[in-house]
Amino acid sequence: MSPRALSLRTLLFLGLCQTGKRSLASFPDLRDQPKRIAVVGAGIGGTAATYFLRQEFGTAVKIDVFEPSDVGGRMASVKIGDYEYETGGSVIHPLNLHMKHFIDKLGILQRKDVPSKMAIFDGKELTFEESDWFIINFLRLLWRYGFNFLRMQMWVESVLDKFMRIYQYQQFGYSFSSVEKLLHAMGGDSFLTLVNQTLEEAMLAEGFSQIFLNDIVAPITRVNYGQSVRINGFVGAVSLAGADSGLWAVDGGNKRVCSGLLYHSKAEVIPARVTAISVKVRPTKSGTTANYYEINYVGDSGSAHSLYDIVIIATPLHQGKSDISFSGFSPPIPSHYPGRYHLTVSTLVHGLLNVSYLGTTEQASEFVVSDVLTTDTKGSAINSLSSIDPVHIPPGYKRPPASQTKVWKVFSPQPLSQEQLRLMFLSWDSVSETQWLAYPAYSPPHRRTPPFILHDRLYYLNAVEWAASAMEMSAISARNLALLAHHRWHAQEAKIDQEDLHTRVRGEL
Numbered sequence: 001m002s003p004r005a006l007s008l009r010t011l012l013f014l015g016l017c018q019t020g021k022r023s024l025a026s027f028p029d030l031r032d033q034p035k036r037i038a039v040v041g042a043g044i045g046g047t048a049a050t051y052f053l054r055q056e057f058g059t060a061v062k063i064d065v066f067e068p069s070d071v072g073g074r075m076a077s078v079k080i081g082d083y084e085y086e087t088g089g090s091v092i093h094p095l096n097l098h099m100k101h102f103i104d105k106l107g108i109l110q111r112k113d114v115p116s117k118m119a120i121f122d123g124k125e126l127t128f129e130e131s132d133w134f135i136i137n138f139l140r141l142l143w144r145y146g147f148n149f150l151r152m153q154m155w156v157e158s159v160l161d162k163f164m165r166i167y168q169y170q171q172f173g174y175s176f177s178s179v180e181k182l183l184h185a186m187g188g189d190s191f192l193t194l195v196n197q198t199l200e201e202a203m204l205a206e207g208f209s210q211i212f213l214n215d216i217v218a219p220i221t222r223v224n225y226g227q228s229v230r231i232n233g234f235v236g237a238v239s240l241a242g243a244d245s246g247l248w249a250v251d252g253g254n255k256r257v258c259s260g261l262l263y264h265s266k267a268e269v270i271p272a273r274v275t276a277i278s279v280k281v282r283p284t285k286s287g288t289t290a291n292y293y294e295i296n297y298v299g300d301s302g303s304a305h306s307l308y309d310i311v312i313i314a315t316p317l318h319q320g321k322s323d324i325s326f327s328g329f330s331p332p333i334p335s336h337y338p339g340r341y342h343l344t345v346s347t348l349v350h351g352l353l354n355v356s357y358l359g360t361t362e363q364a365s366e367f368v369v370s371d372v373l374t375t376d377t378k379g380s381a382i383n384s385l386s387s388i389d390p391v392h393i394p395p396g397y398k399r400p401p402a403s404q405t406k407v408w409k410v411f412s413p414q415p416l417s418q419e420q421l422r423l424m425f426l427s428w429d430s431v432s433e434t435q436w437l438a439y440p441a442y443s444p445p446h447r448r449t450p451p452f453i454l455h456d457r458l459y460y461l462n463a464v465e466w467a468a469s470a471m472e473m474s475a476i477s478a479r480n481l482a483l484l485a486h487h488r489w490h491a492q493e494a495k496i497d498q499e500d501l502h503t504r505v506r507g508e509l
């Protein structure tokens with residue numbers, strides 16, 4: 001912490017005491033730092049929160065991270081033969097600045113780039129196949145969809161421009177008390193509207209054609225979110241940005257970022273499942289009372305509980321994702337918020353593709369498409385089919401053509417049956433299936449997004465997923481909650497929910 005920040009904080013404290021406008025009773029001795037912080041979940045959200053909490057609260061506070069399963073959460077890999085492959089969150093946008101910052105800070109490299117090639121499958125044949133030549137792709141798309149394609153890039157860019165403001169706000173220490181306020185600070189009312197309508201509605205209103213939506217946009221939302229163009233417009237824009245060039249992944253596997261952040265933050269990982277959180281009121285030295293949170297957890301060595309000053313929940317509070325009971329809170333906090341998570345089955349097949357499954361007459365030895373996207377047609381069993389590369393690219397690696405046995409990743413809404421596998425593959429020697437409750441099932445207009453603040457100093461990181469679910473979104477939410485927790489602890493209202501930040505921050509530059 002810088003001395004300047006300290007004195008500012010002291011000033012603020014004195015100011016508050018003088019005006020006495022606010023009851024500070026619930027804050028345990030304001031000038032103290034918190035002693036113990038808990039983070040529930042060690043995915044990218046929880047581990048990034050740990051990193052930013054350490055940054056905000058300094059070295060003295062003890063940070064415990066609860067994780068019953070593997071560090072990384074929805075970033076995970078499996079071993080096939082001699083290599084590891086991503087099964088969950090796999091690609092990162094070049095403008096995802098927090099993810100970029102993490103690998104720089106941790107001294108991790110980006111995975112070596114292997115050029116990819118995309119095609120679109122309508123259940124019968126390939127309706128589009130990317131050429132090696134940009135100009136050919138461009139002309140084909142222009143021919144078929146007019147300027148829809150160019151306009152889409154401009155539309156996504158305009159959303160992205162506003163999105164990028166969040167980094168500046170966070171740089172200046174600003175935080176937001178709800179997902180809506182965070183979105184509003186980035187993109188004003190237009191972002192709130194975007195979250196509240198379908199991507200289809202948003203794009204039709206912008207003048208895009210229905211054919212373009214069906215042929216090009218739907219395959220992109222299907223591969224990224226397993227859902228149609230009826231997802232919300234904001235996550236839709238995030239999804240379309242995911243079709244940009246320059247996407248990257250972490251050398252050695254994306255989940256390395258999570259373990260790296262934990263190590264760097266000197267947090268203690270408690271391999272246990274949190275079962276209950278309750279609020280306890282305790283008297284303090286100065287005669288007032290303070291709230292603590294009691295966390296009950298179950299691990300291999302049985303059950304136990306501990307007290308914390310601040311708690312960040314970094315796992316979705318939804319059916320099938322976690323089951324934490326909250327007691328002593330008023331108003332009560334539910335174990336599960338409304339809405340559900342969407343099932344995406346990720347099946348990694350080490351095998352030989354049946355190229356004619358894709359209705360193409362190309363020779364398998366010539367077929368080098370890496371990503372087959374699919375249109376939203378009735379009865380289509382798969383969302384996408386990709387030839388994937390290991391998390392670490394060995395020297396001299398070249399992606400083999402479809403005539404060789406290699407690793408294919410299939411995303412589908414249901415587990416693949418043996419029959420389906422037999423249609424798609426001529427032979428295989430391993431099949432590895434992961435069923436993910438992957439991201440929210442988006443159906444705007446939606447009920448209110450879950451809150452960031454569940455109670456005084458109890459925060460909920462994954463509320464942000466209802467705007468959009470992505471590694472970077474969890475990282476943004478993590479930074480926001482670390483700042484929010486800090487500012488609320490020290491009663492620094494001036495850094496919370498400020499209006500007009502966009503013009504303000506420019507002034508401060």
Ligand SMILES: Cc1cc2nc3c(=O)[nH]c(=O)nc-3n(C[C@H](O)[C@H](O)[C@H](O)COP(=O)(O)OP(=O)(O)OC[C@H]3O[C@@H](n4cnc5c(N)ncnc54)[C@H](O)[C@@H]3O)c2cc1C
Pocket residue numbers: 040041042043044045046066067068069070071072073074075087088089090091092272273274275314315316321322323324344346436437438439462469470471472474
């Ligand atoms: C198949 C798939 C593909 C994806 N593709 C991409 C992509 O290409 N790019 C991208 O940016 N995003 C992608 N995503 C989304 C991205 O992976 C997630 O948004 C992100 O990883 C969420 O991170 P998180 O830390 O918020 O949640 P999680 O990773 O879900 O972490 C939550 C953690 O909490 C733990 N936990 C649960 N209950 C408890 C409890 N009671 N006590 C303690 N711990 C508990 C869980 O074990 C888990 O480790 C994809 C997701 C999936 C599933």
Ligand SMILES: *[C@@H]1O[C@H](CO)[C@@H](O)[C@H](O)[C@H]1NC(C)=O
Pocket residue numbers: 354356357358422423424425426
């Ligand atoms: C390959 O796919 C085609 C088209 O779906 C199918 O008719 C054929 O039976 C498949 N080949 C094998 C060997 O399964």
Ligand SMILES: *[C@@H]1O[C@H](CO)[C@@H](O)[C@H](O)[C@H]1NC(C)=O
Pocket residue numbers: 192193196445446
């Ligand atoms: C979203 O839409 C619903 C229903 O149309 C409406 O009640 C709600 O106020 C809207 N929310 C926002 C943030 O616009």
